[in-house]
Amino acid sequence: MKFPSLNSQILLGAILGIAIGIYFHALGQDSEPAQAGLYVSGLVGGVFVDLLKMVLVPLVFSSITVGIANLQKHHQAQRVWKITLAFFLFSMTVAIIVGLSAANIFKPGAGLHLGLFADAMQAFEAKQMSLGEFFAHFLHGLFVNPVSAMAQGNILPVVVFALFVGVAIVVGGERYRNILNLLQELFELTMRIVSWIMLLSPFGIMALLIKLVATQDVALLGSVGKFIAVIIGTTLLHGVVILPLILYLITKMTPLTFWKGARDALITAFATSSSSATMPVTLRCVEEQLKVPREIASFVIPFGATVNMDGTALYEAAAALFIANLAGVELNLVQQMIVFFTAMIAAMGAPGIPSAGMVTMVMVLQSVGLPAEAIAILLPIDRLLDTVRTAVNVEGDMVGSIVVHKLVGRA
Helix, strand or coil: CCCCCHHHHHHHHHHHHHHHHHHHHHHCCCCHHHHHHHHHHHHHHHHHHHHHHHHHHHHHHHHHHHHHHHHHHCCCHHHHHHHHHHHHHHHHHHHHHHHHHHHHHHCCCCCCCHHHHHHHHHHCCCCCCCHHHHHHHHHHHHCCCHHHHHHHCCHHHHHHHHHHHHHHHHHHHHHHHHHHHHHHHHHHHHHHHHHHHHCCHHHHHHHHHHHHHHCCCHHHHHHCHHHHHHHHHHHHHHHHHHHHHHHHHHHCCCHHHHHHHHHHHHHHHHHHCCHHHHHHHHHHHHHHHCCCCHHHHHHHHHHHHHHCCHHHHHHHHHHHHHHHHHHCCCCCHHHHHHHHHHHHHHHHHHHHCCCHHHHHHHHHHHHCCCCHHHHHHCHHHHHHHHHHHHHHHHHHHHHHHHHHHHHHHCC
């Protein structure tokens, strides 16, 4: 009997995880089988995510450094930089427009009022941060002690330091050949460890999805159901229609071919709700399944995982209009443009800030004078919505790497 492929095992793990999660939810979290199941799934899922995070820093540092060095060597670095940044800005712009348009059409929150959530708002203390303070904090967080950043798992400063090291290796030429070879071997070594971790991924993903599905509060989901439906619907529209359409128009790659190659990374992103933790899987899929050259993938994917957040930008823009509807505030075109730009800045800057999602969402609300404390309404449903938007964040990085490969190849 032929053993199922790893891809098939991951898909089966995801299906089983959702099914078992529904069963435990029906039993009730207080029942003994559910408690035992949630304990085991929490343990297994936690170990899986921790393993991915374990290899994250050496993978990011070695992949970006080697990628930059190889791009410079082939005189492609400047073109790759420009195309990557242009694509990321374009895709996030489209995502925010989709989110704002859906929020204006469907008006989630219009039938509710903030009084329903008064208790949640009183119990939550929002961390205030102006746009100027955000920029200062963001820039300050780019250039920090690299050893400290690596120890704390702070990815954005690691990316910046890796860029400097990559360029320095190119400028130094043969003088730093041994260092480059060492980093190439570190990258290959880390990817080998990733392949071992992937053997556990069907169980890790199943465990994470069991816990996610079993612990959802159905009553709360019903009270803000329209908002959840709008966010999930628009995020899926961007991920299932818009990004694959852009990919097809530029590269002629069909959505089916893309999803077949990207499936492992998308399922892992959905289960972990972390673009960074998913990065080892994303790199593996892009290089091995989607055939993007290592020097391009090893630059675009880590860079995208820190600044390219289509799903997050869409969510934060739509959430601002949801809060405005709850508060009975009509945002005019100028105010919505402010939300547009603030959501893009917040999404790009989020990885460099502790408690990133909460701080940046507060900034978006503050930009148009909405009550920052209203973010407490979003906290209980954030874990559910985070699954879908993280999958789309990762999809945007993968599409970007394929597009960059195609456009650079035309040079």
